Every structure is written in C-alpha cells, then in structure tokens.
Amino acid sequence: MVAHMSTRPTIRDVAAAAGVSVATVSKAVNSRYGVAPATVDHVMRIVRELGYESSLIASSMRSRRTGVIGVLVADFEPFSAEILKGVSAGLREHPFELLAYSGSGHAESEGWERRSLSRLSGTLIDGVILVTPTVVNITADVPIVAIDPHTGPADLPTVESDSFGGARAAVGFLTELGHTRIGFIAGRPDLRSSIAREAGYRSALADAGIAVDSSLIGVGRYAQDTAREAATALLSRPDRPTAIFAANDLSAIAIIEVANLLGLEVPRDLSVVGFDDIPEASQLTPALTTVRQQMQSLGAVAAGLLMSLMADEHPAAQHLRLPTKLIARGTTGPPPRSD
Structure with missing residues (x-):
C-alpha cells in the first residue's frame, strides 16, 4: 500500500x-x-x-478549459445556500465542478462582481452564475447567467421568480383575512425582485380598494439587521399595522423577533407573511406563512442555461421566470378585534 x-x-x-x-x-x-x-x-x-x-490553472493553460463553474454570491445566507444546492443538482449530469465565491464584505460595493470575475475568469472557471448582482451588464471572458438580476434592461441571460404574482397573492391573502392596515418591508431597491414585490403589494391593496399608505413601507434590503430597524419603526407606532408583508423570509423572521420584544403575539396581534420559504420558515413556532419560490430550481435552471451557452447553443428564451406559490401557515390570522 x-x-x-x-x-x-x-x-x-x-x-x-x-x-x-x-x-x-x-x-x-x-x-x-x-x-x-x-x-x-x-x-x-x-x-x-x-x-x-x-493543477486547474496548468490544465486550463493547456486546454483552455478548467472544468469548473463559478457561482458568485453576495453572502452565504439561506437563499444563496438553496441556490447553490440547485446549481449543484443541475451540474450533476455534466463534467463540471462547482466553485462558490462570496463577495462578503464587498457586496454593498457596486460592481464587486466585476472585480471578482477579473480574478476568476480565464484561469479558474469556464462559466459563471451571478446571484443577486449589483449591476445590470457585465462582460467577461466566460459565459454568464444572472439569478435575481439587478433592475434595468439586462443583456445577460437571467433566471428569476414571479415576484409580482407572489407578492400580490400574499397581500391578497391578508386582505381576505380582513386586514386593511398592511405594512411592507421592502428588499434591495436595486433588484428587480424587490421592485416587483412592492408593485405586487400595491396592486393587491388596489384590488381590495385600500389606499396605499407610504408611511407603512419600510426598507429592509433583504437583511435582518435593517429589517429589524424598519419593523421597530412600524410596530412602535400608536397606529401600527395589523399585518406586515416582508420581501423575504429573513426580514419576516426579524419582524417576528421585534414583535415579541414589544410584547405582541403573532398572529393574535400581528400577522406576518414572508417570501422565499427558506428551510427555517417551516421550523419557526408558529411556522411562517410565506410565498414559496423554487430556489433550488432557480439554481438548476440557471445551470442548464449556462450549459447551453457554453455549448454555443441558442436557448429559446434567455430570460426565464419561475412560478411562486403562497404557503399559508401559523403566522397569519384575522386582524385583532378592537375593544
């Protein structure tokens, strides 16, 4: 031996x-x-x-291929973790390995993806998937696909969820329960998903004949710390909302934490709906009502699209949108009765 x-x-x-x-x-x-x-x-x-x-680099110098697909994420959090699982599953039938690269510490700096790509493309990776990028258009020496893209007309192939439809269903569910004062904790204002979710929130209120109160809209940027600040401002009001729709589950969890600190019981005093259906959503007590987006499918579909581009094929559609579904659980109920 x-x-x-x-x-x-x-x-x-x-x-x-x-x-x-x-x-x-x-x-x-x-x-x-x-x-x-x-x-x-x-x-x-x-x-x-x-x-x-x-050596990957030595091999790439000889063959101009490394056999590695890069996935660039702003940070390793529940959403990106599920995306990575999906990309890995999508590559299972292809001769590629996966390299996950985080812009942690630089994700708030616009264009960090360009700097990361300049380090990776041409030597370490054959193609790349960008998750929630900060910019619309990026050029590189390798094919690129974006998941949950930046707002604006993107030249890059993209994969995203039906954020508008999901948000409209979530807020429509709350209005059907009888809520009329519904707050909203928005996501990153530079992402199409966040803009679409706010549009869905506004559309559902209009459908119910409820005027939009802009003072009930806070910005959480998809981050728990920022969402806590926005939730504290909303729930400390004497005329606080009876329900809050959050642009992602991490923000919804932050809302519930703030509510508990303020002595409010969910869903008796406050109904909360999230968006994503991360694994933690069903593990809460009570379990979180949320909009399920197919996060692993987003990754798998993006991987398939990237494989087509790398094979010099021309996909029928380069901008793909996956459906969402409202999952009603324990954090929603009718508004509290006024004595």
Whole structure:
C-alpha cells in the first residue's frame, strides 16, 4: 500500500510510486493514447491513494478549459445556500465542478462582481452564475447567467421568480383575512425582485380598494439587521399595522423577533407573511406563512442555461421566470378585534 504524503503530491511523486515515467502518468491521467490499460489502472490506483490532482490553472493553460463553474454570491445566507444546492443538482449530469465565491464584505460595493470575475475568469472557471448582482451588464471572458438580476434592461441571460404574482397573492391573502392596515418591508431597491414585490403589494391593496399608505413601507434590503430597524419603526407606532408583508423570509423572521420584544403575539396581534420559504420558515413556532419560490430550481435552471451557452447553443428564451406559490401557515390570522 502506498503511504499518503504529508505535502501535496506531485506528478513526479505519482510516477515514482507507480514505477513509471512522468510522461506515462500524464498520459494515463489525461486519457491519452499510448498506455496499456493495465498500466492506466495501476497509475490511477496510485493517483487515488496519493490524492494527486493536477493543477486547474496548468490544465486550463493547456486546454483552455478548467472544468469548473463559478457561482458568485453576495453572502452565504439561506437563499444563496438553496441556490447553490440547485446549481449543484443541475451540474450533476455534466463534467463540471462547482466553485462558490462570496463577495462578503464587498457586496454593498457596486460592481464587486466585476472585480471578482477579473480574478476568476480565464484561469479558474469556464462559466459563471451571478446571484443577486449589483449591476445590470457585465462582460467577461466566460459565459454568464444572472439569478435575481439587478433592475434595468439586462443583456445577460437571467433566471428569476414571479415576484409580482407572489407578492400580490400574499397581500391578497391578508386582505381576505380582513386586514386593511398592511405594512411592507421592502428588499434591495436595486433588484428587480424587490421592485416587483412592492408593485405586487400595491396592486393587491388596489384590488381590495385600500389606499396605499407610504408611511407603512419600510426598507429592509433583504437583511435582518435593517429589517429589524424598519419593523421597530412600524410596530412602535400608536397606529401600527395589523399585518406586515416582508420581501423575504429573513426580514419576516426579524419582524417576528421585534414583535415579541414589544410584547405582541403573532398572529393574535400581528400577522406576518414572508417570501422565499427558506428551510427555517417551516421550523419557526408558529411556522411562517410565506410565498414559496423554487430556489433550488432557480439554481438548476440557471445551470442548464449556462450549459447551453457554453455549448454555443441558442436557448429559446434567455430570460426565464419561475412560478411562486403562497404557503399559508401559523403566522397569519384575522386582524385583532378592537375593544
């Protein structure tokens, strides 16, 4: 049995352990002609035992392909984690590995994706999926697909959820329960999803004949800390809303935390609806009423679209929108009775 080495093994280590030349190892690893099958099996057994991996950068210099797909996310939070699961599933039938790269600490800086791409494209990745990017158009040496894109006319292929329809269903559900003072904690104002969710909120109120009160709209930016501030402002009012629709589940969870601190009971005193249906939504007590978007499907569809672009195919549609569904759980009920 070959002993594992304390440092990263090289191709010369493999050759020495297998008793063959470096050239033979190279041919065996890269499936090139000229090596007997038995020798290939022997070399590959040594490769596995030593844990040898050829350099991605060296391979890319030779073949101009790395076999790696990059996924750039602003941060590793529940939404992006579900997206990554979907991308991984979408790549399962393709010969690509996944590299997740976070702009953590720089995500509020516009254009961080461009800087990240300049480091990665051309050497480490063959294609990239951008999740909630801060800019509309990005050029790179590799194909790009955006999930939940920036607002504006995007030249990039995109995949997103039906944010307008989901928000309209959520707020319509609250009006059907009898709520007329419904607050809204918006997301990032630079993203199409946030703009569409506010439009759905306004549309559902109009459908119910309720005038929009702009003082009941706060900005959470899809972040819990910011959402807590907005929720505190809304719930500290003497004429506080009886229900709040949040642009994402993290914001909805923050609203519930603030309500508890202020002595309000959900849903007796306040109904709350989120958007996403992250795994934590069903684990709350009471479980969160929310709009389910197919987060893993977003990732899988984006991966499929990227594979088509990399194969120089021309997809029938380059801007895809997936349906959403309202999931009614325990954080919603009729408005509190006025004594």
